[in-house]
Amino acid sequence: MSTAEARGVFHRARGRTLDAFPSEKEREWKGPFYFIQGADPQFGLMKAWSTGECDSGGDEWGQETRLTEQAVRAVNRLNPKPKFFVLCGDLVHAMPGVKAVFSGHYHRNAGGIYQNLDMVVSSAIGCQLGKDTHGLRVVVVTAEKIVHRYYSLDELSEKGVEDDLMDLLKEK
Structure with a gap:
């Protein structure tokens, strides 16, 4: 998917619907599917825990960024593709200048x-x-x-x- 196509995904939700799942196609059960659920990338937590400064640490996101990119690459390689991806939990732990x-x-x-x-x-x-x-x-x-x-x-x-x-x- 190109960058322009990826940006367009976020403009596909209108009138309380997402056109990625048109009702005429999704209204009836058509068989099994799967989705991916990810949780807690929590950018900044790994450094904070490694230094023991959980209140003031967390100003580096390198490890979490690498792991998140690895997760995206892994999902993008799956065949067949998942129906959707949902990300839950803590997105960030800390960030300089928050x-x-x-x-x-x-x-x-x-x-x-x-x-x-x-x-x-x-x-x-x-x-x-x-x-x-x-x-x-x-x-x-x-x-x-x-x-x-x-x-x-x-x-x-x-x-x-x-x-x-x-x-x-x-x-x-």
């Missing part, structure tokens, strides 16, 4: 700031445990700042991302 950490698992929106680190918890696409609506968080990263906003699925489907966030994406 300004915000985005997570889930709480099934409601929450967060706080500790020592200039913004902890942002996004509510669930699925089951809600609070009053927040089912939704997604849009995060825009520029050289100067990180701006994020939670949208209900209905809001995002009907209105899209607000202009002020989209304006941040325009190069100056």
Whole structure:
């Protein structure tokens, strides 16, 4: 798959559907399939554990990057190809210059700031445990700042991302 084709994969989700799995083809059982589940690449953890500095370490990702690339190569070589790949768990452990950490698992929106680190918890696409609506968080990263906003699925489907966030994406 070319880089242009790979980028196009992320634009295939519209109106709460992913055209990689068209309903007319996927509506009925057609036989066994398999998917790949990966977990916890946790970039930065290996150095942190090896040095014993789990709170301040983790500023190098070399080992995790090599292992993740190996995993991608291994999956890409499989024949037949898996139906899909899902990545779960901790994506990063630590990173130099981190300004915000985005997570889930709480099934409601929450967060706080500790020592200039913004902890942002996004509510669930699925089951809600609070009053927040089912939704997604849009995060825009520029050289100067990180701006994020939670949208209900209905809001995002009907209105899209607000202009002020989209304006941040325009190069100056």
